[in-house]
Amino acid sequence: MALKFLGIWPNTPDDGSPTIWLDDTTGDLIIQSWKADEATIREAQEVGSVPGHSTDVPPHETVIRLPANMLQFIPRPAGPEAARGFDRKDGNSGNSGT
Incomplete structure (x- = not known):
């Protein structure tokens, strides 16, 4: 695994700030950020995701x-992979659990 630094929250203090890295091997993003509060988690569970998928957050x-200002550091897919929704070097779309 080779991580590449992508960005940190602008005007950050010395520590504890949202940061994004890219794993050059898998294309995965490694994100340090604030834990969502219980109200946000409940709302996300109410909104849900794909039909039939649990909204529970597993222990792992x-x-x-x-x-929002951290979105500027998230890479955007390009080329034929973007049209298919693939953004990972391992060929998984990251949105179907495959």
């Missing part, structure tokens, strides 16, 4: 809140 996962 967490919900984070990423400030």
